[in-house]
Amino acid sequence: MGDAVDVIISQWAEERPELEDDLWPVQVVGRLQRLGRYLEREIKAFAASHGLEMGELDVLTTLQRSGPPYELTAGQLVKASMVTSGAITNRIDRMEAKGLVERVRDEGDRRTVRMRLTERGSEITLAFMSEHLANEARILGGLSRAECAQLGDGLRKLLESLGDTSMS
Amino acid sequence: MGDAVDVIISQWAEERPELEDDLWPVQVVGRLQRLGRYLEREIKAFAASHGLEMGELDVLTTLQRSGPPYELTAGQLVKASMVTSGAITNRIDRMEAKGLVERVRDEGDRRTVRMRLTERGSEITLAFMSEHLANEARILGGLSRAECAQLGDGLRKLLESLGDTSMS
DNA sequence: GCTGATAATCTCAACGTTGAAATAAAAACA
DNA sequence: TGTTTTTATTTCAACGTTGAGATTATCAGC
Known part of the structure; x- marks a missing residue:
């Protein structure tokens, strides 16, 4: 209570x-x-x-965890990040100016644009990630690992019931 | 999985x-x-x-549930809603123009301004509230009542560990 | 009563997102 | 092949919030 x-x-x-x-x-x-x-x-x-914006962090980690060649289309980023396409264009514009990502036009389908993580973007992301995880662990400090797992299960069930599959 | x-x-x-x-x-x-x-x-x-904005809904319900005389200071609304003071001023400006709330200057301390729910604001809030609760129940439809209670307990423990007391 | 510090609210430019419309390319169909 | 529909991304004005500063009022100590 x-x-x-x-x-x-x-x-x-x-x-x-x-x-x-x-x-x-x-x-x-x-x-x-x-x-x-x-x-x-x-x-x-x-x-x-760490000099990053939340939306930028979102894009960086999404690209990094997608694995080689560290590229995703704008549409894939929209689905992964739960924001509108305009927001993704905006984020990529800024991040391209910072040298964190680069636009690569698809050869086969010239409508699609792939966003590729640059070397510099990848370095920053990896350096950030372990600290980021430690920070999240700190936030959850009030719960035991078992309680986190139980809470995670409940949240997963709710997300699944809402249709939150990976890339629908 | x-x-x-x-x-x-x-x-x-x-x-x-x-x-x-x-x-x-x-x-x-x-x-x-x-x-x-x-x-x-x-x-x-x-x-x-229902012709309302999310922030407006937030203010309306906060004022209504505070009970008679359905007044709170701007500072109390800031704490309750987890937004900045500028956002509250902005919300109240709009809501006052719509006739949902009215500003009442405090007699004792003329720095503080009380935001009072109007008759019309109260009617709209109450009419909205039961539908709002039904909508939330729909969102949670994938979970049993027992699962909701368990999930709520886990979330409460986390909030408490983060210092989320009523009005600190 | 002054004076400086604290408190409550408001102001406003900057920011990121939204949502709808525009552009451009590919696919489907005739 | 030509036309329509669909898909992918970008553009852009409007919107609400932020965060810092300004304003006005109260409080504490002298």
Whole structure:
């Protein structure tokens, strides 16, 4: 008994008793929203301390983990990052100017553009990644490994039920 | 075995085997980020279908659940909503123009401004709330009530460990 | 009462994203 | 082959938030 969402739920139960039986989704959705904002702030600050923007970090890690030749089309990046195509174009514009990625036009299909991680982009990503993971581990410091695994299972089930497959 | 985050983790393990033992935070943090974005999109669309903006919905529900006299200071709204003071000023400006809230200068301390829910704002909020809860219940449809409770407990523990008390 | 420090809100330019329209290329069909 | 539809990316104005600074009011110590 005691995070902000518990307070929110009891406030509603007090103010509108007729809603009490319908408040149960808030314990999950409300907390997911709060955690989402908290994590965004935290990771944004961590990225900024390394001279990176959150969206850039997103693109860098997506390209790096895709493996050789470290290329993805703009469309693949859109699906992977859950933002619109305009945002991806914008990110790539900035990152190309910084020398982190380069655009490579596809020979077979000249509509598609592949975004390729540069040597420099890869170095920065790998240097960043282990610290990034350590930072995430710190954020989860209040939970045991077993609790993390259990929480992860619950979140996975919810994501799966929402149709969050890898690249649909 | 099968949401997008499972794929991300196995991609990293393949591309950078030396990171494998440090990837465990991703199963929680990665999923929280994806769910956060998913929920944001979903709730934003639902709010828009009722002529409301997400930030406005946030202010309306915060004021309503605070109970009579349905007033909070700008500072209290900042803490409750996890956005900056500029965003709150901006939201209240718009909502005041729409007649959803009204600014009331505090008599005792003339620095503070209370944001009061209008009659119209309250009506809209209450009409919206039960549908909003039904929508959240729909989003959680893939989980049983027991699973929701368990997931909620895990999320609460994480929030508490991050210091997310009601109004600190 | 002054004075300096603290607090609450507002202002505003910069930023990244959205969403719809535009462009351009490929595929499907006649 | 020519035409239509679909697909991939880019463009761009509008939008809400951020973050720092400005403003105004209160408080603490003298």
